[in-house]
Amino acid sequence: MTIASTSELELDRQNLIALIKGEAVFHGDFTLSSGKKASYYVDMRKLTLDHRAAPAIGRIMLDLIRDVDGIVAVGGLTLGADPIANAVMHESARTTTPLDAFVVRKEPKDHGRGRQVEGADVTGKRVVVVEDTSTTGQSALKAVEALRREGAEPVAVAVIVDRKTGAQAAVEAEGLEWLAAIDLDDLGLEPQ
Ligand SMILES: O=P(O)(O)OC[C@H]1O[C@H](OP(=O)(O)OP(=O)(O)O)[C@H](O)[C@@H]1O
Ligand SMILES: O=C(O)c1cc(=O)[nH]c(=O)[nH]1
Numbered sequence: 282m283t284i285a286s287t288s289e290l291e292l293d294r295q296n297l298i299a300l301i302k303g304e305a306v307f308h309g310d311f312t313l314s315s316g317k318k319a320s321y322y323v324d325m326r327k328l329t330l331d332h333r334a335a336p337a338i339g340r341i342m343l344d345l346i347r348d349v350d351g352i353v354a355v356g357g358l359t360l361g362a363d364p365i366a367n368a369v370m371h372e373s374a375r376t377t378t379p380l381d382a383f384v385v386r387k388e389p390k391d392h393g394r395g396r397q398v399e400g401a402d403v404t405g406k407r408v409v410v411v412e413d414t415s416t417t418g419q420s421a422l423k424a425v426e427a428l429r430r431e432g433a434e435p436v437a438v439a440v441i442v443d444r445k446t447g448a449q450a451a452v453e454a455e456g457l458e459w460l461a462a463i464d465l466d467d468l469g470l471e472p473q
Contacts, residue, residue, distance in 0.1 A: 325413035339368030356383035418448030
């Protein structure tokens with residue numbers, strides 16, 4: 282599924298870590314999605330939407346999910362997941378096993394086709410949920426719930442940055458595989 286070499290991927294990963302440390306870690310008083318407080322915030326949108334980082338994110342995340350069997354699509358809860366799913370889809374299109382992308386709305390659309398999962402038809406399909414940063418894992422699990430309602434089979438959650446505060450356990454408790462590209466040690470941060 283992956284066409285980048287191991288050394289290219291390691292270079293991508295080191296470059297991405299440097300960009301995250303330099304441009305996406307913000308220090309201050311933050312309220313997180315879960316309502317918890319933290320003294321730093323990793324704003325991955327700064328990089329998933331940046332031309333210097335997005336192609337590498339596609340390669341890194343495609344490589345991260347390379348051993349997940351039989352998947353046909355990637356996506357997650359809007360909006361953190363959206364550019365990641367796109368980057369993975371584009372990178373996979375260069376391989377012999379291309380993947381489609383989907384977007385899970387926070388709520389079903391209240392007009393048109395009333396859909397919560399947009400894009401690829403996921404019914405009956407094995408899919409991976411992607412995420413930019415995971416703290417409690419509840420955003421990823423909201424996507425999992427919506428996908429299951431659509432008749433999809435979400436089999437793994439793949440995150441760029443794991444904040445190491447319970448998301449892995451929450452996701453594994455739902456029977457999904459947990460995959461993370463970068464964690465707090467890589468960024469020189471402590472879990473909080
Ligand atoms: O693991 P969790 O506790 O769910 O926290 C992580 C989530 O929080 C952020 O999204 P946010 O809720 O800020 O929404 P956004 O993507 O719409 O900006 C981030 O992009 C993750 O999706
Ligand atoms: O938990 C969150 O809401 C959260 C933490 C973080 O570091 N980055 C982010 O985008 N969301």
